[in-house]
Amino acid sequence: MSQRGPESPVSPARTTTDELFNPVSLNRASQAIVDQIRLLLQNGHLRPGERLPSERDLCERFGVSRVTVREALRILEAGGLVSIKVGARGGAYITAPSSDRIGRGIEDYLRLSPAVTAAEVTEARLVLELGIVPIVCARATDEDLAELLDLCDQADVAMAEGTYVVEMSAAFHVRVARVAHNAAIEMILHPFHGPMVRSLREARKASPTMGSHGPAEHRRFVEAIRDRDPYTATTVMRAHLMRTASLVKPSPLAAPIGEVSPIDLPSPAAS
Amino acid sequence: MSQRGPESPVSPARTTTDELFNPVSLNRASQAIVDQIRLLLQNGHLRPGERLPSERDLCERFGVSRVTVREALRILEAGGLVSIKVGARGGAYITAPSSDRIGRGIEDYLRLSPAVTAAEVTEARLVLELGIVPIVCARATDEDLAELLDLCDQADVAMAEGTYVVEMSAAFHVRVARVAHNAAIEMILHPFHGPMVRSLREARKASPTMGSHGPAEHRRFVEAIRDRDPYTATTVMRAHLMRTASLVKPSPLAAPIGEVSPIDLPSPAAS
């Protein structure tokens, strides 16, 4: 189904004996070219910023037509591995995969794959956003805090004017993810907020007073971060996210999360 | 840089005033087609399993040549949105993005983007793998436990024979992620183990006795899961991951994580 080359980097651990023999024919020339270039990238023979030969040049080297080379370049470009410029000195430049492009892929997956339910998205977001709180506490800079407080101010104003929209909440959470100063975490967490915004917007249509507590909780969270108090910060964020989650979807999965208390900071109530 | 259409779904929240004016020309016909089809997908006008018209048919509808249509299909295919079959009754079938394909994208990003350091990858993995432990405790089925124990047995045998490789550890962790029974979490966590395997392999070259505690810790973790004891499970897993992390890279980022104790289960030692 997923036509991938013989060197599948995703599941290198193959302890069982299935798939010992992988198909010998990668019956698509463009895919073979993609695999070759990808390999060169992974081996470090091609480095970001370098420029591939021109399309007409690659045609000769690979012994295929320009159409085929172009399709290969399209695939690489879609994967964010090269970036193509036109005009003189144009061509395919090796580029590190951009967070945006990968994020779009993740968001597509979260939104479109029937394997992923809204409850699962919410749960994954919970794990991520709560898990980073201690890191956020430790790494928040003055600039981070100032920007977060600014977002809180904007939200208060919008709330007073009645112009508050869920996108503002999403922007706050995305900004919080940035405070972790970890590109991997940011890349992963960002795409979650697209689907989340849609869910929230629908939930808010049903009960317009829904988001009324949000901005205040955001501010309390920022204050806890400022005080470098991961316990309070986590508690506030957990309450905030759980309340939101329960509003979005009263699904059977919500209960286990609450019961098992996915991230349990030491609390007086803990047994 | 990232040539995306006017409807950018990744960052819908735009509170600042930058990028108010986005480029008016999406000067690539194939990209315009991709955007159109993507929109149809997001609006639900196209559903997984449906079949797009044939390439020659799409040519007429879009008023472009077959080359252009094919490049568009390549992009969609690379994004995992369609799957193309040849032969009679072949064509482009709408398919939900596969976890594998997205995972490859994430892995490319983690490996190739200079924005992501090995320390960040390790840290993100820590957040994820520890964050899911309570969920794993709650959801583990008998089958899950049996398979995990089987992996432990295999590891013990390999360890006794001296054939233990880091891929076996990665396989264990991937299997643990599956126990969360959350497709989103699994999709995210899977790609982390490719880069991890390489780091571990290098670390092990330096100190061959490195992985010797791994299998035993894995087994203790499974037993804690079996006992539905998230506290012990988290403690074991944290120790396991932190030890591994410190072996892989004694980076300055390791310290803050330990200090702030990213996921702090109630423990006697907690102040």
Place this chain on the structure above:
DNA sequence: GAAGACTATTGGTCAGACCATAGGCCCACC
């Protein structure tokens, strides 16, 4: 009724051509 040949549909590739774009270069002009 079943096995095999035939056919129509559809993607995969090719060759050659033309256009649009954008750096680099040269030359006239100030």
Place this chain on the structure above:
DNA sequence: GGTGGGCCTATGGTCTGACCAATAGTCTTC
């Protein structure tokens, strides 16, 4: 001498028309 504009050329973007390869359905034959 410096500068601005216009040409030049390399390069990607697209088109046309053709042929090959794979495959599901159908038809023929035994």
